[in-house]
Amino acid sequence: MTWITTPLTADLLRGALDVERTAHGLLPHRLPAWARAQCADPQLALVESQPSGVRLALRTRATAVELDTRPTKRVYVGAPPRPDGLYELLVDGRPTGRGSVSGGDTLTIDMTTGTAEHESGPPGTVRFTGLPETDKTVEIWLPHNETTELIALRTDAPVEPAPDPGRPVWLHHGSSISHGSDAAGPTTIWPALAARLGGAELINLGLGGSALLDPFTARTMRDTPADLISVKIGINLVNADVMRLRAFTPAVHGFLDTIREGHPTTPLLVVSPILCPIHEDTPGPSAPDLSSLSKGQLRFQAMGDPAERASGKLTLGVIRDELNRIVTQRSADDPNLHHLDGRELYGERDHADLPLPDNLHPDAAAHRRIGERFAELVFTKGAFAASAEAST
Template identity: 60%
Template sequence: MLTNNLIISTPIDTSLMRGFVELEKTTVGLLPHRLPVNARTQFSDPQLALIETETSGVRLEFKTSATTIEIDVLPTRREIVGIRPRPNGVYDLCINGRLERQQSAKSATILLTDMSAGTTVRKDGPLQTLRFDGLPSGKKLIEIWLPHNEITELCALRANAPIEPLPNTEKSVWVHHGSSISHGSNAKSPTEIWPIIAARATGMDLMNMGFSGNALLDPFTARAIRDRRADFISVKIGINLVNMDLMRLRAFGPAVHGFLDTIRDGHPDTPLLMISPIYCPIHETTPGPGMFDLKALAEGQTKFLASGNSEEVQTGKLTLTVIRQHLQRIVEERSSHDPNIHYLDGLMLYGEQDHARLPLEDRLHPDAEVHRLIGQRFAPLLQSRCRL
């Protein structure tokens, strides 16, 4: 019988990974991507280049009798001058579907951005080893969910018993696209993000295409969804279009139709759910762009404001209220020839009454309790594939 001092190294490859689109080989290991290379060549936004490599929904899955597991990782964290750094990313280790252990890497490569100067400085950090000791004996299913708010290069995997890839199964695949709320902003750990809460409650295999600040109806994202295997697809659109002040109403409708048309090119009959924005008071009737609340920053708090004017809605500027109205209309029109498309009002997941009880701490993103609330409310819809 193997002891804790005898560690077996297992190569990390696609057979052990879930929740990624591609694995890029780097000088130290493997870097999971959530957008394919053809999409990555079609944008020049450095933020999205970082965001799509943050490992929200990415995990290692395997069976083993090991009582000790080690992984070597090289994390990369983003920081902004003048803003309190986010908590270190968490690695959630689950056994047979139940959260068992949590760890964070003590050090990481830091990307420090000075927004006033428009510069980013990189400070390289060392390789980190995370060791999970004293795990229960016997054959078990292990999931190691990688941090949702960090870039994670996977360098090595070791255990004191053999590691076995999971056999191919017919597990249903859910592909979800959304904003930072779907990416996991302000959640405490990777398994506490609302899409992952819903996926774990229903046994769905989640591919999380939630990209902070980048749910913008990009054609390359629609093509990435089109090309993925999917038994259920959901698209949550609205908040980024408002707080980026990206487009006017004239462009919004055709962009939504084009996004959905592209998905339908690859998934003509797959259940497809369009989700409108959850409640967010600063943007309900006030257009963007959104901005940091400078007074709050001076007091060491991160909060957001809407800098638009409600009168600008008459000129075609978007608000969350406007987006909900038009998304519902678009889905209703399409449903006459597409019976598998559905609409969900985001206020059913988190509405005004919920906000009165559980306000958005930074005025934009849910906290851990609200993530749980949304995930629990969404799980029955996911279970039924909207066939209620």
């Protein structure tokens, strides 16, 4: 077999808002450089560099593809080892293969002290073979939870950037649940599944731990071309205990105002939190349960006091009520603004059937359920239905 090496360039990628040229290749980012410069939080730097929803999109007759990458793998002290990130191959939209890359850098995180140690490692290769020898669109979805530096792309036939598929672009922002925590792979995080079922092209700004109504995120969304927009607001504000109700209400208005500066009539959906029993009526912050860590498990607990709601501390119940009120108020002058109660995606019956393994995050089966529900409630019947129909 004769390999053809194709230079890695930004026009081969979808779902990234910025691409950094490194000493060895390309590093996709989901926030632009100017936004990253406005926040020094290591958590944000980590999650925005994890390529959730980012994929290589190629047009080729190749039957074999190799991709060299340098991943950054996370290790949590005292917790079970995390599986290697998955690369998933789609041929003309159909799942065709999956693989992982060994090696790479390692980030060791001690959740009891809040410290992290970075160790460099060698790149590795993921390989896909046996593809049909026809003209086709090949997508390689990068691991949603593993920072991935792209080093080299090799194929046994020439490649070019895949043409624009002509589907509506859906821009979504949310927390680690939207980012894809505990999903089975990058194409089955709930936003990716909902996008496929709804016939949309996803740009995923699900930022684990970092859906905090940051103004730079709103400005990023304002400046990003999109046909459909959604924002899922709530759980991280409770997790981090960053504001009270007095600050929350104007912050939501400001976030929506900024998005509307760039997208005045685009369908815009505000989604409140899915069910999370530990924070329904108990404020944050959230913290790891150290007793579970000692048993090799990772579970979270609510550290607030329900009585603190009287002083304006946020719970998921408080946030849902206020988001509903805000959207009702604004929609009188904004007919393209919509609201969805997150418990319609995952509520009490779902929790009884598919409980949150760590008390915060849905598992792979729940991601699938949430994605299918979103596609039905939003793309088929709700806020995005007219746009989805117009694109077919």
